[in-house]
Amino acid sequence: MALNADVVVVGGGLAGACAAFAAREAGAQVLVVARAPGASAMSSGAIDFAGGDDDLPIGEAARRLAHAAPAHPYALLGDALVPAIDDALSLLVRHLAALGVTGARSAADRNLWLVTPLGRAKPAALAQGAIAAGDLRNLAARQTRLGVVALAGSQAVEARLVAHGLTPLLAPLAQAIVVAPDFYRQRGDALRTLPEIAQDLDAPGRRAALAASLSRAAAQAHVTHLLLPTVGFADPAGAHAELERAIGVPVVEMLGAPPSVPGLRLHRALAAALEKSGVRSVQGIAERRADGQVQIVRGVECEPVQAGAVVLASGRFLGGGIRCEADGRLRETVFDLRARAAGREALRALQNERLFAERAAGPHPGMAAGVEVDRDLRAGSVFACGAVLGGFDPARDEGGLGVCAVTGALAGRNAARAAGRTGASAAAGTVRS
Amino acid sequence: MESYDLLVIGGGVNGTGIARDAAMRGLRTMLVEKKDFAAGSSGANSGMIHGGIRYLMDDPQVTRLACLDSGYIQRIAPHLLFRIPFLYPVLLDRPGEPTLKDRAFLYGAEVYFEAYDRYQPLKNGKAHTRLTDAELHELEPGIAPGTLGAVTMDEYGIDPFRLCTLNARSAAAHGAAVRNHTEVRRFLREGAAVVGAELREVRTGRSEEVRARCVFNAGGPWAPKIAALAGVEVKIRPGKGVHLTLDRRLSNYGIICKAVDGRDVFVMPHEDSSIIGTTDDDFYGDPDDLYVTRDEVEYLLQAVQHTFPAVRQARVLRAWAGVRPTLYAYGPLEDALSRDHAIYDHEKDGAPGLFTIVGGKLASFRAMAQEAVDAVSRKLGNASECRTHQVALPGGEVAPPEAEALSRKHAVPAFAAARIAYRHGAEAERVLAAAEEQPELRAVACSCEGVTFAELAFSLREEFAVSLADLRRRCRLAMGVCQGTRCGGPAAALLADERQLTAEAALSDLTALLDERWKGNRAVFTGDALAQAELLQGTYFTTGALGRPGGDRPWR
Numbered sequence: 001m002a003l004n005a006d007v008v009v010v011g012g013g014l015a016g017a018c019a020a021f022a023a024r025e026a027g028a029q030v031l032v033v034a035r036a037p038g039a040s041a042m043s044s045g046a047i048d049f050a051g052g053d054d055d056l057p058i059g060e061a062a063r064r065l066a067h068a069a070p071a072h073p074y075a076l077l078g079d080a081l082v083p084a085i086d087d088a089l090s091l092l093v094r095h096l097a098a099l100g101v102t103g104a105r106s107a108a109d110r111n112l113w114l115v116t117p118l119g120r121a122k123p124a125a126l127a128q129g130a131i132a133a134g135d136l137r138n139l140a141a142r143q144t145r146l147g148v149v150a151l152a153g154s155q156a157v158e159a160r161l162v163a164h165g166l167t168p169l170l171a172p173l174a175q176a177i178v179v180a181p182d183f184y185r186q187r188g189d190a191l192r193t194l195p196e197i198a199q200d201l202d203a204p205g206r207r208a209a210l211a212a213s214l215s216r217a218a219a220q221a222h223v224t225h226l227l228l229p230t231v232g233f234a235d236p237a238g239a240h241a242e243l244e245r246a247i248g249v250p251v252v253e254m255l256g257a258p259p260s261v262p263g264l265r266l267h268r269a270l271a272a273a274l275e276k277s278g279v280r281s282v283q284g285i286a287e288r289r290a291d292g293q294v295q296i297v298r299g300v301e302c303e304p305v306q307a308g309a310v311v312l313a314s315g316r317f318l319g320g321g322i323r324c325e326a327d328g329r330l331r332e333t334v335f336d337l338r339a340r341a342a343g344r345e346a347l348r349a350l351q352n353e354r355l356f357a358e359r360a361a362g363p364h365p366g367m368a369a370g371v372e373v374d375r376d377l378r379a380g381s382v383f384a385c386g387a388v389l390g391g392f393d394p395a396r397d398e399g400g401l402g403v404c405a406v407t408g409a410l411a412g413r414n415a416a417r418a419a420g421r422t423g424a425s426a427a428a429g430t431v432r433s
Numbered sequence: 434m435e436s437y438d439l440l441v442i443g444g445g446v447n448g449t450g451i452a453r454d455a456a457m458r459g460l461r462t463m464l465v466e467k468k469d470f471a472a473g474s475s476g477a478n479s480g481m482i483h484g485g486i487r488y489l490m491d492d493p494q495v496t497r498l499a500c501l502d503s504g505y506i507q508r509i510a511p512h513l514l515f516r517i518p519f520l521y522p523v524l525l526d527r528p529g530e531p532t533l534k535d536r537a538f539l540y541g542a543e544v545y546f547e548a549y550d551r552y553q554p555l556k557n558g559k560a561h562t563r564l565t566d567a568e569l570h571e572l573e574p575g576i577a578p579g580t581l582g583a584v585t586m587d588e589y590g591i592d593p594f595r596l597c598t599l600n601a602r603s604a605a606a607h608g609a610a611v612r613n614h615t616e617v618r619r620f621l622r623e624g625a626a627v628v629g630a631e632l633r634e635v636r637t638g639r640s641e642e643v644r645a646r647c648v649f650n651a652g653g654p655w656a657p658k659i660a661a662l663a664g665v666e667v668k669i670r671p672g673k674g675v676h677l678t679l680d681r682r683l684s685n686y687g688i689i690c691k692a693v694d695g696r697d698v699f700v701m702p703h704e705d706s707s708i709i710g711t712t713d714d715d716f717y718g719d720p721d722d723l724y725v726t727r728d729e730v731e732y733l734l735q736a737v738q739h740t741f742p743a744v745r746q747a748r749v750l751r752a753w754a755g756v757r758p759t760l761y762a763y764g765p766l767e768d769a770l771s772r773d774h775a776i777y778d779h780e781k782d783g784a785p786g787l788f789t790i791v792g793g794k795l796a797s798f799r800a801m802a803q804e805a806v807d808a809v810s811r812k813l814g815n816a817s818e819c820r821t822h823q824v825a826l827p828g829g830e831v832a833p834p835e836a837e838a839l840s841r842k843h844a845v846p847a848f849a850a851a852r853i854a855y856r857h858g859a860e861a862e863r864v865l866a867a868a869e870e871q872p873e874l875r876a877v878a879c880s881c882e883g884v885t886f887a888e889l890a891f892s893l894r895e896e897f898a899v900s901l902a903d904l905r906r907r908c909r910l911a912m913g914v915c916q917g918t919r920c921g922g923p924a925a926a927l928l929a930d931e932r933q934l935t936a937e938a939a940l941s942d943l944t945a946l947l948d949e950r951w952k953g954n955r956a957v958f959t960g961d962a963l964a965q966a967e968l969l970q971g972t973y974f975t976t977g978a979l980g981r982p983g984g985d986r987p988w989r
Binding site: 164 | 727745844845846868872873874875876877878886918919922923925926927929930935936937939940943944947948950951952955958959960963964966967968969970971972973974975976977978979980981983984985986987988
């Protein structure tokens with residue numbers, strides 16, 4: 001049985017989901033094929049469009065990125081960049097309401113400054129509710145006494161680093177201290193990892209018990225806010241509200257490092273939102289057959305796909321969309337599109353030190369490998385979006401998932417149009433050359 | 434000004450071994466190392482206490498000494514050694530069709546291994562056996578088919594970082610002053626005599642002068658530079674050796690493979706990984722500035738692939754290089770250079786009081802240290818006897834506790850308890866005692882290598898570790914498959930706690946650890962290694978904002 005759709009999206013991360021949302025909104029029948037959760041499932045949970053040191057409005061910061069890096073996908077969009085960011089922001093807030101995603105309402109707004117697991121501030125436009133509530137700009141503006149909660153094990157050790165790191169960021173008005181509740185005090189509790197703690201807090205009665213303990217600790221330490229490493233897995237908005245109600249103090253949440261609880265929540269929420277939008281999702285590996293048609297490999301079965309248009313959102317090295325062979329040659333894994341990094345088709349690290357800097361902090365043009373597209377995000381016969389696109393490096397740009405959302409939404413709309421579906425909202429997001 | 438009988442320069446296996454021996458003989462001893470114990474060649478070798486079968490033909494005394502000392506090292510650090518049986522397969526040009534020449538080669542190999550058998554009892558090794566092709570593939574199905582069979586031999590692996598750290602700790606326990614991260618700026622002279630040195634603590638910039646009746650230069654590949662400070666020329670023929678670390682135990686046995694140029698290359702299991710080694714090329718650069726080239730990586734992989742094709746399915750975690758301080762000789766090919774050692778008394782070079790040791794093997798470090806301290810003792814008129822082969826290193830005194838019991842008693846995961854028992858032997862209980870005071874220290878900081886916070890705290894408190902890179906060497910932090918992606922933040926947090934650092938100082942130390950890992954990773958950036966790199970970059974820079982200056986408030 002052939003799988004049919006106007007638009008077939010290859011990729012299980014945020015870019016693919018945004019493409020699917022946009023194509024669906026344009027009236028297309030959409031099928032998402034994902035091999036595995038996308039790299040977004042390992043993300044911090046923050047959706048970052050552009051950062052930089054000057055606290056500029058997001059659209060302005062994005063224009064600077066585009067200006068500094070001509071190969072950046074933002075640079076392709078030209079004047080359509082700011083409307084595309086507006087569009088992506090609204091798309092994300094609409095579809096991720098269950099996570100309470102909030103923050104910038106338009107490209108004219110500035111970034112939130114979110115608490116990282118290393119105790120630093122990360123700029124991002126949007127974040128899940130409890131995380132967005134931890135905007136440091138906001139906390140630092142008043143006499144906040146932020147209690148960084150040391151729950152258990154490794155996380156309890158890390159809480160001290162976070163509190164120390166936040167202290168200069170919050171000064172002079174606000175401060176951060178460590179709060180150690182009398183919860184998780186069994187011998188084995190030290191071995192709980194953060195995802196395990198999140199899961200445990202979802203079990204009946206556990207969050208209430210933590211809240212009771214935190215309420216005592218908060219009163220004792222006279223804190224005005226509590227920073228938790230996680231509020232739980234399944235229903236973060238509900239969990240957040242429950243904790244605040246029970247403790248009587250505003251609760252904020254930290255970004256997640258892999259295996260990141262907010263990242264996994266984002267992955268689940270995307271899957272639920274796709275289903276709610278009427279997008280069909282299948283697990284499988286997309287391939288191009290010799291005759292050019294796309295097929296999906298599921299276990300031992302191969303199913304051909306009838307697609308009006310295809311969106312490639314397969315990610316970079318981590319997502320599996322781009323691979324560097326043993327001889328250094330770069331390869332796009334699904335359609336064998338031309339992939340490059342810094343204009344080169346092969347990565348030969350030490351014979352070209354320009355591709356990977358000596359220090360981990362970069363810059364590493366080699367990490368920005370990907371396929372090249374035109375202004376409509378076309379690469380050959382498909383549309384491409386997200387990290388499979390070259391030219392951007394989230395680790396340096398402070399724009400990662402946001403680029404995925406912007407290009408995803410555009411690719412989705414353009415694909416719907418190419419497939420002959422041009423709904424009312426399609427025109428707004430389409431880039432014309 | 435502090436005054437010592439002996440100042441030892443260099444925290445490699447020779448320097449720490451000499452310091453231990455001297456301190457045990459009652460000499461007032463100071464050990465200085467500009468970086469950290471085993472931060473140079475002593476930490477960049479195959480991690481083998483091997484008998485040196487390769488030297489049997491030309492340097493049988495090297496083989497004998499290595500085997501003898503290997504036996505002693507087993508006695509003083511039984512917990513640190515692990516047996517690695519090696520297979521020497523004889524591959525055929527036409528698989529399954531041996532020629533007369535192939536048969537003669539196997540016969541010759543067996544005769545050679547039989548000669549080596551004579552030394553095996555010295556190190557509790559088993560005599561060689563000969564395997565048929567079928568027997569060989571029963572042991573290692575991944576070896577290319579159709580061989581003529583194989584010969585086996587017994588060797589031992591060791592954690593060379595811990596070996597050096599334990600020597601330094603033992604020296605300190607016997608009264609030596611032990612200073613890592615301390616470099617020698619210049620020698621103090623009285624007339625021609627070398628009578629001490631000006632030292633500088635690298636991390637703080639603090640200088641001090643110490644007097645010493647004798648100074649031992651155990652700088653390995655840096656030995657010529659150190660000797661030059663006294664105006665003395667020490668000639669070595671430095672050889673660069675590259676190793677690769679794989680993400681898995683590819684084989685259960687060490688396997689000797691033939692490289693494209695006919696050299697022997699091996700792959701062997703080491704902890705949770707495999708090590709492939711090694712190249713041997715004349716090195717003309719600065720040992721502080723070592724890089725691995727793509728050709729070196731490919732040469733080693735090709736060599737193993739020839740015998741063990743599945744090596745291409747493994748992920749190469751990193752490539753690393755060290756410099757052998759080989760004795761100088763003009764003429765021989767690198768592989769044919771003697772692995773013997775030499776001890777120079779520079780009195781004849783116009784610098785009385787100064788000694789240098791170069792050459793030698795990891796496996797015979799203890800015997801070399803004994804010889805070195807004998808030379809110093811003669812000069813100083815010290816009559817005490819060497820006891821380094823009789824007295825155990827810390828943790829080697831009695832058998833290590835059983836891992837499962839350790840795990841139950843201290844509520845740490847069994848896989849971490851097993852690693853603590855290996856790395857710390859009889860000291861395992863001491864390592865975990867801290868977790869009884871601070872329950873969160875039970876947590877696993879590095880799940881790749883089973884490192885608990887308790888173990889990190891122990892190294893920071895008891896083992897002269899001051900940085901995350903020091904912890905890497907002592908506890909294998911960030912040495913596993915994720916190369917520090919997960920453990921860096923938690924370990925930096927513990928470092929800040931234990932050493933009362935600011936968050937900024939701890940994160941800057943974390944950056945230094947990541948830089949060191951990155952250097953070895955980027956030499957092998959293909960395939961899945963790039964996925965791991967992307968995750969690491971995402972963890973620290975995209976998510977952690979480590980690249981931002983700390984304390985920076987751009988929203989103002």
